[in-house]
Amino acid sequence: MPKTPTTTDNIKSVETAFAIMELLAESQQTGVTDIATELELAKSTVHNHLTTLKNLDYVVREGEKYRLSWRFLKLGEEIRDNHPKYRLFQRHTENLASHFEERAQFIVEENGKGVYLFRETGTHAVRTDSGVGKRIFLHSTAAGKAILAHLPESRVHDIIETWGLPPVTSYTITDREELLTELETIKEQGYAFNREENLERLNAVGVPVRDPDGGVIGAMSVSGPSHRLKGQYFEQEIPDFLLGLANEIELNLAYPR
Known part of the structure; x- marks a missing residue:
């Protein structure tokens, strides 16, 4: 519970x-x-x-x-849909899932945890229990780490103090210094990896989406079985695509039509 x-x-x-x-x-x-x-x-x-x-x-x-x-469904949809900037991400999440034929998701940070706002599944996607509205630990997912890397350092420490770094799998980073070092790398390269850290045999790539003021709105990610998401495809092709998509979204937010 x-x-x-x-x-x-x-x-x-x-x-x-x-x-x-x-x-x-x-x-x-x-x-x-x-x-x-x-x-x-x-x-x-x-x-x-x-x-x-x-x-x-x-x-x-x-x-x-x-x-x-079902009243909770109405409340959740109203909260999500009353924020115009979030509606933009539904279409992009659908396109990501279709393009890679895997699972794609968009999450935001709330009270120190990640919340799935949109989740779509492609043709070959693995179906897990990470449904819309579910809350997750940020340190164990690609999208979550992408968000953490772009939050103020004091906020990151607050989140760690509140929730700790529990081991979701045997691959989850549970050491504060190790996590902080990885967040620095993520901040420099612009994307994050999840190598079976949230679900064994499932890898993911995540990128943050920034608002015009530089704050992080949320993060998009693509996830799939580790036997498919590996090598250059996992470490370069997917990150490059996600970085391009995030850049497009950020330009649309900065210069709306």
Whole structure:
């Protein structure tokens, strides 16, 4: 279950409500007893929260089970689609997936983690669980490292302090100095590699997209099986294509029609 840093400023009842919603998102449908057991809460507490969430149309009751409502889909789409600059990336993500016939994605940083805003799959793409809206650790993905490399150093340290550098796979960078050294290389060359660091036998290349003021908007990446994404194709052809695409997007953002 996703963990959230807690502080003395947090309101306990709000934490509980969101813990319940996140558990429902993971399990898709479950009952009061199972939620109470998993979260170590009284069944009456869980029932009261579920009743409130149901009355607000955020939870649906089906028999003795509960699930999240489609209202979350509406909220997420409104947040994403109300930012015109993000709509531009949907088309480019689709084109990337089609061009390489692999999986392509666009992510942004939010509260120190990466969030998938768009994900498209090409003809030969490997389908994994990284769906739209999913949150990921930045240090274990190509797109995430591309973002980290272009954030202020103080922000990078804050993110590491908050979330740490957990090993997602045996190849994930978990040493702060090693990561910082790699981020310097990424900043110089303009692109990042993920060599089985987020999912074994899956490689990826990511590039940041900058706004006209130099800030990082997000990052695009292409990922595929390590037996296909290797050699010059992986280390030069894909990065060159992504760099060209990022440059095109940045020019469109700087000089809109």
